[in-house]
Amino acid sequence: MSGVIFLSHIHIPDGILPTVIWVTSYLITLVIIFVLCKKMDGEDVRRKVPIAGVMAAIMLIAMSIPLGFIPLHFSLAVLCGILIGPGLGFIVVFVISMMLAFFGHGGITVVGLNTLIIGSEVLIGAYMFRVLLKHQRIVPRVVLATVIALLVSVSLMVAVVGTTIGVAEALPANQSNHDHQDEVGDDKYYYHEDQEVINYTLDEAVDGQKYINFTGWSAVLTILLLGIFLETFVTTLVVKYFVKVRPDLLQTKTNT
Amino acid sequence: MESLVKVRCLKHVYPDKTEVSLSGLDFLVNEGERVVVLGSNGAGKTTLLSHILGLLAPTEGSVEVMGLRPDNNFNTIRKSIGVVFQNVDEQIIGPTVFDDIAFTMRNERLPNTEVEQKVNQIAKELKIEHLLNKIPHYLSGGQKKKVAMAGAIVMMPKILVMDEPFDSLDAKSKWEMIYLLNKLNSEYGITLIITTHNMDLVPYIADTIYLIDEGKIKSKGSPRKILNDIEMIKKANLEPPILVELFSRLKEKGFSVNIPIDLEEAEKELVIILQQNEQQEGEMIEQ
């Protein structure tokens, strides 16, 4: 799992996810976006569109900043939610996911799903920072908001990937195996065998992961925790910087 | 004559508590006038322009454009004002040059035929027809400036406001810009309000100059009156035009010269000096 851009950005290629999942994700995402767009009136639009554009541009640029030998890049999704609000932030995430898909970073069919997962990061981060923790001091506010948002989105990402690998058995590519099943005439037996194959090979696949001196699940966990730590650290420092230089931007009416 | 723009005793406090005041003389612009605002960085030029454009509301004082308060009548005022900012990258919005020039007209829902006709006309005027299908961010600085200008004047506004229009232009482009601005003023009656540091070009583009220093409108007058006052210009942290500086020094050295403010006048003065010199030499030889 090395080289994960956006901790929770799913890099499932096209053709893996069952159609029903990616089509449903796209539909849900587009419905949310249509509703959000409808909510913004004329003056709002004039003010928010350029800000959303620069935020999306910054997030794309920040993604390309290398961290040396660490196989991670900044996401800034929670920061996006804090600065421009959850609604506009959600839209920005869709824009970024789409533009990344043009470059093959995540399949074009996965854009809807990516938007929902990273969008959850934006929504939770923004909500926690502005509502739940608004009476706390700045550093604990940002840290808690970022960590919780990231944990949720990473969990969602892991759940989707895990389900996908399980569901992958239902893909047409595996139908040739099920032809065999017709000959054998024993669905349950064959299905059960498939499941064992899946579970066995997932563990095997994870066992194959290596990061520095860690292997297997430790390697995966290390990378995830490192990612969460870095993202939280950077988001906190950036928000502190804003507090020092332009505190008004943390409370602008730009925010939805 | 009723002034098109009137600014009096302006004061503005920014969100970060920075206070900018423009006290001193009133800032008045008559219809058809070419006004240049001179001032060093931080003098208050951008604040002044922002208030005229209705982007800021004054904390104290009054701002009137065509008899209206710009911040309260933004949508009315903006239809009569064209703007070219210093950093044109932030101003160009259209995906192509054509789209950018057509931007305002499309927002006003003008018919497509009229839009196309006006865009082509203005592109021809500014000699940028060959750029109409290009994507703006691949253009040079000077080309972008022309595109921004085209977008600002395509609807023939009453007032054209330009912030440092000669920035990032090469020598040829600067003179093209001056020619164009003067044409817009003389042929179409567009009132010009320009801020610039480029003192050498000011005589070619100004009917009236306002000099701002430390938040005060220190002086107002014709180019000759303002540019000849070297002391005041230097006090405002500006460099006088090179011709004014040169001929002032010549005058101090005892030469009987008038201080020119542009190249033509300087040429005439030099010819006079040289002729006088020749005459004196001739008299000495006769003696």
Place this chain on the structure above:
Amino acid sequence: MHISEMDHIANNGHSFFHRAGVLAKMFFTLIMLTAIIIANTINTLALLIIILMGMFLVTRVPLLKVGHLAVYPAFFSVLFAIIKFQESLTSGLIVVLKALGAALTMIFLISTTSYVEIFAVLSLVLPRLLVDIFFFTYRAIFILLDKAQNLFTSIKLRGGYRPFSMIMNIKNLPKLIGTLLIHSFEMGERMHKIYSLRGYNGHIYVQFKWWPLNSSDIIIFTISIGILIGTVIRWNPW
């Protein structure tokens, strides 16, 4: 940053594909993606990828310059392919080829089609506000990329970034991001004022010509329909 390079390649190409209208190109992309997603055999996928490679060659898009972008999704597909390899080599290869094919299709689209045109087509189906954000993002990337690169160079020259110095990098990069963000927000605020002055009311109009079709469009539609027929109908040449 690849966006500016891709944009340059897309806007400066002269092949039949570059000259074609955006609808034809999007149709080709859609058909190709669909074919790749529904394909179930290595032969079909390999053929589709060969067709794509052929298109890269014919349109003179420098595959060496842009092809590396496809390595990334291919690499990620290996994770899923590993699981499939347990069943059969074929299943695993199909996963990788699908990822590679889909990525190459998208890369081919953006290296032959200007973003402006793509957004123009998206404006037919997506909310205007969303498409405007796409346009602003596109503009802002080019403006901010220069700023970011200059800031980054400045940090490097002043010893603030070293590839193996994780702690220093992590300490300094937030400052770069913070500075860039503040400049960007201020730029965004200025843009809002400027666009208001220009009458922006939430819709950036963009023209694109889709009719009449030219010869390039017809060629592309023909190729697309050929691919569609070839993948939908099961062929047995023997």
